[in-house]
Amino acid sequence: MAEGAFVSYCRVSTARQGKSGLGLEAQREAVSRYLNGGQWSLVAEFTEVESGKRNDRPELAKALRACRVYGAKLVIAKLDRLSRDAHFLLGLEKAGVDFVAADMPHANRLTVGIMAMVADEERRMISQRTKAALAAAKKRGVQLGGDRGAKLSRTARQAGRDAQAARATERAADLGPIIRDLEANGITSLNGLAKALTQRMVPTPRGSNTWSAVQVARMIARLRGGS
Incomplete structure (x- = not known):
């Protein structure tokens, strides 16, 4: 059903x-x-x-x-x-x-199954390449191992923030046509747009069913190239 x-x-x-x-x-x-x-x-x-x-x-x-x-x-x-x-x-x-x-x-499950098999094969090949690279490094006398409790580097943290920002920008792009349609129909205030998005049952970036003016403002800023 x-x-x-x-x-x-x-x-x-x-x-x-x-x-x-x-x-x-x-x-x-x-x-x-x-x-x-x-x-x-x-x-x-x-x-x-x-x-x-x-x-x-x-x-x-x-x-x-x-x-x-x-x-x-x-x-x-x-x-x-x-x-x-x-x-x-x-x-x-x-x-x-x-x-x-x-x-x-059930075709979607079949598709996911195929993708899972492909991903599993790729992981297996990556594992083999990693083991081969570590063995070669060890043979050259490279000291393996390290601090397992090491914190994320500044670069890694920035990469995470960049990925998060990219997802938010993609979400804003998806919502762009709806915002433009609402504005074309005379709904231009942040509160009005928030109410209209809520009435249309469009989920917020965090999955809520209720939009706020602040969330709409952030989304519009991303649509216009802001942060």
């Missing part, structure tokens, strides 16, 4: 199909059947007219951004509606978005 927030993505391969609606109705019906029952909400729907051989699809990019904004799951009618390219499907993990196919509800 479906639960939570969802973003629907439908795709047809030709302009003729897009204009006639052929294929889209069947996809929407499949998504509707999957979502039937349960505690769920469809927060956005996106439709693309594009070839499955191409991965640069703007509507899919918008759908993934909406998923990140609302903390939603991407739902599609058929797995091949995303792409026939397995590498692209695995790339969804990099987008930080979970997805489900109505015709194969």
Whole structure:
């Protein structure tokens, strides 16, 4: 039984199909059947007219951004509606978005399983290379080991702060279109924007359901290139 927030993505391969609606109705019906029952909400729907051989699809990019904004799951009618390219499907993990196919509800678990196997193989290879490098260093007379209680270096701490700032900037970029839409509709004050984001059920950077004017101000500052 479906639960939570969802973003629907439908795709047809030709302009003729897009204009006639052929294929889209069947996809929407499949998504509707999957979502039937349960505690769920469809927060956005996106439709693309594009070839499955191409991965640069703007509507899919918008759908993934909406998923990140609302903390939603991407739902599609058929797995091949995303792409026939397995590498692209695995790339969804990099987008930080979970997805489900109505015709194969457990496909997301399969994808994660494949990625886990790839990651495990990579870790194994890294481990082998590390052991080989340590053995070579020891053979050269290099003293191995050190203070296990050593504190993080200033560089490491800065790298952590930079990564945190980068995530915050990416989040602000995802929310940018929503802020611009609200401003275009006359909502320009920080309190007004905070109230509108809360009403739209957009999670805050910390996962709360309620926005404050201060949080909105920080986000806008990042959108405009500030800190």
